Amino acid sequence: MADDLGTLLSSPGAEVAAVEGALRTCGLPARGPYRVIVAETGSQRAGLAEGR
Secondary structure, three states: OHHHHHHHHOOOOOOHHHHHHHHHHOOOOOOOOOOOOOOOOOOOOOOOOOOO
């Protein structure tokens, strides 16, 4: 679910309703405020959330 949300957030022109739905699916409220935290695991591994 987090991977799907990350992909959606990094897509230009993502629909607001789609982003809100993805946030709810991840257990987050549809409206913020949000705090963005970036972390690195050392090497990329399949299945980890990614955003840009």
